[in-house]
Amino acid sequence: MEEELSPDPDEAPRYNQYPDTGCELAGACLNCPYPLCHYDDPALARRLRNIIMGKRLLYQLKRGRTLVEAAAAKGLTLRTAERRVAEYREAKEKQRGVEFDDV
Incomplete structure (x- = not known):
């Protein structure tokens, strides 16, 4: 009976499954809205x-x-x-290519 060898993770990254767990700013790296x-x-x-x-604080103020x-x-x-x-309002005015309303 021949035993199947698993590929060495260092030699064959294509055989590894890398979960896209994202970070605290985005749920998935591939769907991240940030540049x-x-x-x-x-x-x-x-x-x-x-x-x-x-933005969250302003939402509470509006409520x-x-x-x-x-x-x-x-x-x-x-x-x-x-x-x-103040930082939110400043960023909203500048709108540096990131839509903060989507956050």
């Missing part, structure tokens, strides 16, 4: 997370919460919440 991977530029990822948080309440619900200080909202 640059956050693993390639961590500063960009941090900025995008801050912008997304600003009738105060900024103090929205910040407390997200575990942020009032000043940090103010900065996140």
Whole structure:
């Protein structure tokens, strides 16, 4: 009886299954809306997370919460919440090729 040998993962990457697990910014790498991977530029990822948080805070404000309440619900200080909202508004004005309304 001949035993079938499995390919060496280092020699034959085409035999490996690489799951597209994405990251905290996108559910799948192949469907990511951002122009640059956050693993390639961590500063960009941090900025995008801050912008997304600003959008979420504004959503809470539109639903009738105060900024103090929205910040407390997200575990942020009032000043940090103010900065996140300002970062979102600044990014919205610039629209650097990324549609933040889709996030």
